Amino acid sequence: MSKKENEEGVIYTIPLKRVFIASVKSRSPRAIKLLRSFLQKHLKVEDIIITNEVNERIWDRGIEKPPRRIRVKAVKSKEGTVTVYLAEGE
Secondary structure, three states: OEEEEOOOOEEEEEEOHHHHHOOHHHHHHHHHHHHHHHHHHHHOOOOEEEOHHHHHHHOOOOOOOOOOEEEEEEEEOOOOOEEEEEOOOO
């Protein structure tokens, strides 16, 4: 896991290899849950909004083959919600 501070938010490289112990038909939904739990643990918030581009990147190769890792940018608002975007260059 890598963390870089940015003026707008924080960039994380989230490893998703724990997803692959699940059965083949539940890997991408589990990747979304793992992404959400990772950000809840590291940013100490409950309300997380995952953008459509992050969701499409995880589901890009179907339900059986999510990526092994994903780079995301997490932006925290004043209300306490976190919005998750793909990092630049992804």
